[in-house]
Amino acid sequence: MQEKYNPQEIEQAAQAHWQSTQSFRAVEDPTKPKYYCLSMFPYPSGKLHMGHVRNYTIGDVLTRQHKMRGYNVLQPMGWDAFGLPAENAAIQNKVPPAKWTYDNIAYMKQQLQSLGFAIDWERELATCKPEYYRWNQWLFLRMLEKGIAYKKTQVVNWDPVDQTVLANEQVIDGRGWRTGALVEKREIPGYYLGITQYADELLSALDTLPGWPERVKTMQANWIGKSTGVRFAFPYELDGKKDLLWVFTTRADTIMGVTFCAVAAEHPLATRAAQGNAKLAAFIEECKQGSVMEADMATMEKKGMPTGVFVEHPLTGEKVEVWVGNYVLMSYGEGAVMAVPAHDERDFAFAQKYNDQLPPIKPVVVPEGFSEASDSMVPAGQGLIAPVIQGQPPNKSWLIDWHHDWAPCFASQGMLFNSGKYDGLGYEAAIAAIAADLKAKGLGDTQVQWRLRDWGISRQRYWGCPIPLIHCDTCGTVPVPDEQLPVVLPEDCVPDGSGNPLLKRPDFLNCTCPKCGKPARRETDTMDTFVDSSWYYARFASAGAPTMVDNRAPYWMPVDQYIGGIEHAILHLLYSRFWTKVMRDLRLVSYDEPFANLLTQGMVLNHIFSRRTDKGGIEYFAPEEVDLVRDEGGHVTGATLKADGSTIDYGGIGTMSKSKRNGVDPQALIEQYGADTARFFMMFASPPEQTLEWSDSGVEGAYRFLKRVWAFGHSLQEGGVPPRLTFPEKLPADLAALRREIHLNLKQANYDLGKMQFNTVASAAMKMLNALEKAPKTGDGRDAVVAEGFSILLRVLSPITPHLCHALWTELGYGADILAAAWPEPLDEALVQDEIELVLQVNGKTRGSVRVPAGADKTAIEAAAVASEAAQKFMEGKPAKKVVVVPGRLVNIVA
């Protein structure tokens, strides 16, 4: 055994050992409990980044720990290989996306292997391979048959110069990223998957996922957005034709306060009204410009224009004008809303803006408890209406005069007034009564509405899974027959940014119609890459099967632990759940949910340094290029460039990214310190769910600790401490204390592992080493305590730093392979103590401690506490009014 810790050498040796023994090959074995541990597979962007290292180390710690606990473990790895960055790289370097992708995969695979992850590489897959994506196509055809997949128009970002569809991220400040042209909204046909058909189950089944973080479930529930409300219609007549304007609202109780209606620019009524109204037509066109992103829709200035069309209030018969509003979404509900400015913030803002063109705001709800006679309308502290009444008599007639210029809006639930027969009703009673009346008139009913929209999967892009359809002049759109699958994507195209290169590939485009045999044209749209990632976990469990999944899937599925970034909390995870349910309904699988437990890991952050360039752009600097400037308190206030000492801006802490130049290359780290140091730092720096801040000196600290572990192991070997010894009947006090310390930390480590709080597991390991290094040099049973302690330390640490622990375990003769060792459990005999220390408080303030026998009862503890010197001093001669004893923890004297 070498004296010096040499990570490169021991890591290579350990990896060679795992390879030769096929340690991580997963074989189905019904006699053992299984543990399927899956980390979200990477997009092969070029090289691993720290987020990957963190994600996969978390998975590896769980995998190795469960292996040692006797589980049959599967940890696979693959590549989310289709996607936009490959096309961007192609535009830049004129390399086919396929070649770029495969090169990246080869490099990143080697990086993953050098980190020593316990991966079964025989199950590796890449979603850009026909043997994988043929099953995307196959399942898509099944969905088409079942009516889950269907065709509809979709709104996309259109670059008029490049004549191409842009992704949201390719739209910068409303302009195309390459051309700078103003982006337009355009409607084109596309394919959708009916995820809304599963909305109810996707929502209710969240309750069957106790192993998911509550916040992720809440986010999904809000995304699905079930709301119960009333769908009703305003009758109207336009150009002699009678029609109904349908709207949906969750606030039917405010229906008597409607002052206008608003429809989306794409609404048929808007289109009809615009005929012969050039000004309105122009406004509708304007609404169709700009972003398709919800965030932009929500933050942009609310604009509208009257259509001149009046509809009839379904209950009062009053005339209500219809407006076109840029804030009304065609894709939600009916694409039309009733507007009640008095009780809806958005309507209120709109009404204030168009004050002079709209009727006065009509309030119809007051807070519960309001009465005309009372002096104050609202109980103090509720404050929503309170400002309105300053200097005004709080009475009904005044409220009716309430006007939008200056009155705030009351959007909470309350009691109806100013609403005719509904006066005095509360929220629920009012809605029930109003819905019943609308129903009686045949103009509406209660309805459940979902925020969730169907999943548009068509992408007008090359590097994706071809949608298996054929367009025939005679037969229309015809599905590709199963026996002709997969529709293989040619791998030698080089996109240039001006549209889908498949359109220039006659060998791909031209085909014969499966129905009539005439020449036909292949669909060139490809699938959203979220399709690829919606079922890869099931394919891992059936690697290489000649069908989509085979009979190995039921053994492994569902995934016992899924690990990935919080940024996937909604889309990827929801789509995977949906896909699973579709597969289940096709009887391909029998489970309802793909991921039993979910861990969402935080992002890896680093400092950001930049300065403005002469041209007005921003230039970023890597952290190693700068020196930090701190104020007296030690806070970072700025930075200077190492090269020339010039001052640059400190941009705080942000996610590592190529564009900000604040990434740290894992490769350099592995080469300098070894994989174990990288892994240890990642686990130690913060708990998995939180963000992790990069720190070079933190890495140094991790390395220092591993060197100490090695040195301690070396000293045991030098000192001839045998791996196993018997303990004497009773240990001397100092050795008993040491042993207790080790087992206490083991108990803590096991508890924290259960919570997946690996940073404190690492801390516990460090505390064990700190204790072992201070071990007495002599004493009866000394070697036994130290050998036992170190063997516990190695096992606890081995999932985090497997190479180091593997080497020391065998070198010191603890066993042939630490992977085969039993996971350690704390022993009661090591934890017992005769006397315990309790915190002493007087009037809630800590004033010292008292020692009492371990079995002391409450009376004895009280007596000991009151009698103590510290208690006497701070009680200042007053008698104890009350003594609170928290068993095993503290005693508080109230004087």
Added chain:
RNA sequence: GCCGGGAUGGCGGAAUCGGUAGACGCAGCGGACUCAAAAUCCGCCGCCGCAAGGUGUGAGGGUUCGAGUCCCUCUCCCGGCACCA
């Protein structure tokens, strides 16, 4: 804008059920070893104070013998918002 999350020393973070705030580590300071440096080892280390003690978990209020933890109000930061993955 909407939805979700977060804020604790100079820094990363710990505190399991409301019970010693700051474990463990980094940085810093002092010392040992060395011709010297690196590496390593020992000690100190929230803030104010000579000390006794006081004070302190983003801000303000509340509940409690006792609050980082529970309740109310607010500020700032981060993630998602359906064509980035």
